[in-house]
Amino acid sequence: MAAKPTLVNRIVYSFELFQQVLSRGGTLTIVVALLALSWLNSPWGTAWLYLWENPLTIKFGTYGFARPIGFWVQQVLLALFYLALGLELKRAFRVGELKERHDKLFAMAAALGGILVPAALYLYLAPSAAQPGWSTVATADAAAVLALLALASNYLPLSLRVFVSATAIMQGIASLLLSVILYASIQNLLALSVATGVFGLLVVLRALRNRTMWLYLLSGLVMLVSFLLAGVQGAVAGVMLALVIPIYSRVNEEDFVTATDTVMGQLHALRMMKRPEPGEVMEEDFQAAAHTLRTNCTKALSPLRRLQQRLLPWAAYLALPLFALAFVPFAYNSFAWRDLLGPVPLGIFLALVLGKPIGMLLFAWLASLTGIARIPASVGWGQLTGGMLLLGAGFMLSLFQAQLAFTNEEQLTLVKISIYAASAVAALLGLLVLAVAGTKKELTNT
Missing domain, CATH: 1.20.5 (Single alpha-helices involved in coiled-coils or other helix-helix interfaces)
Structure with a gap:
């Protein structure tokens, strides 16, 4: 006998779906990362190397663009993920949970502190490696954080989940754009001009209130290819496309x-x-x-909501796990333990575990103190501290930035281990603080 279908009898808001899919994707990614580590360090490790270094060619007539499979995972699939993040942040700021000015500024202040303070701490501890390595600690991983929040409790305030998610997305997008602006090496000015021209066209379409989704997606694909040919990270195309997707429906x-x-x-x-x-x-x-x-x-859904619903499962269940499979592993015998105390890995660890929550708390407190922002409703500073500690679990997006910043394989391995260690410690500290803060709140309420 077939199971009786369950109908939804309440309004399910966009953030609830985003949180559910992304937290499951984050959990799946962690599992895939552990499997990838085992695979590389097994007798079949050479098959892992061959898989991601094997070239994949995309042809346009007589012109071919050949790159390793790992390149396409990093540049194209991560662009889908950043597009999903950008859509969610735009929704939350324009019509969602952070549309109020005070709520928006509180999240922005915390995100700014989570970028500047850990980056400054890293540059202080590792001045000789000052180049784009700071972006490794300036970013945050919304998928990992939402997965950890799901472990913490099902009864944490929704406003805390929204705040943590939004600040993680802002840090991820801001660190990406800053690293591209400051350190990108442009290889083709014509391709860059095409990409910026396409974005200008999309801005005009948005101003004319055009809602033809295939036109936005086709233009976004052209912009992605142009950025790749210009030597710019494909994820930038995902962020820029999210900026112009219409957020309002034609149906009132x-x-x-x-x-x-x-x-x-x-x-x-x-x-x-x-x-x-x-x-x-x-x-x-x-x-x-x-x-x-x-x-x-279907007609009543806004273009943003329709695109997010279709895209998010692909971003969470395909893009992130494949990126983990391709870039998480390292050989256990490829480093010396004493090297983990070097300025770069130690700087990354301390910046993520200490610099990020301290910076976020400091800037959020200053914003609240000056009256330009306010702490989210029904959230205490203890719970807020726990959520900010969890943001030190940079994991996949920190690893993504590390792949771009460190070209030396030995140094990259040390950075990977530092990111994993920082993510584990930050997760444990954050979950512990949330457990204590939740218990205190329950005792106060009784």
Whole structure:
């Protein structure tokens, strides 16, 4: 006997779906990372090396663009992930949980502290490696943080989850854009001009209120290819495309509610008129009404919401796990333990574990003290501290930035281990603080 389908009887908001999918994707990514480590260090490790170094060629007529498979994972699939992050941040700021000025500024202040302080601490501890390595500690991984919050408790305030997610996304996007602006080596000015021209076209389309989704996606693909040819990270195209995706629907709320009530009223009138026997199903009328409601719902969804719903599972369940499979592993015998105390790995560890939460707390407290922002509703400073500690678990996006910043394989291995160690310590500290803060709040409420 088939299971009875469960219908949703409450409004499910966009952030709830985003949190659910991304936290599951973060958990899957951690599992894949552990499997990848085992694979590389097994007798079949050469197969891992061959897989990601094997070239994949994309041809446009007589022109071919050949790069290793790992390149396509890093540059194209991560662009999808950054597009998903950008869409969620835009939604939260424009129409969602952070649309109020005070809430928005509080998250922005904390994100700024989470970028500047750990970057400054890293540059102080590792002055000789000052180049783009700072971006490794300036970023944050929303997927890892949401997965950890799911482990912490199902009863943490929604405003805390939104705040932590938004600050992680802001840090991830800001560190990416800053590193590209400061350190990118442009290889093709013509391709860069095409990419910026396409973005300008998208801005014009957005100003004209054009909602033709295939046109945005096709233009985004051209912009991605142009950035890659210019030597710019593909993830930048994902962020820029998210900026121009329309966020409002053509259908207003009143028309949607009226049409839905009318269709349901017609279905109810048909049942009253035909008076079906108990257990008899008016299949044709029922399916026609359901199809009409589905058509109306599709039209009522904004372009941003439709794109996010379709894209997010691919970003969370494909892009992140494949990136972990390709770039997480390191050979256990490829480093000396004493080298982990060097200025670069030690600087990254301390910047993530200490610099990031201290910077976020300091800037958030100053913003609250001056009155330009306010702490999220129903969230205490103890819970906020726990969430900020979790943001030190940079994991995948810190690793992504490290891949771009460190070209020396031996140094990159040390950086990877430092990121993993910092993520583990930050996760443990954050979960412990959240557990204590939650217990204290429960005792206070009783």
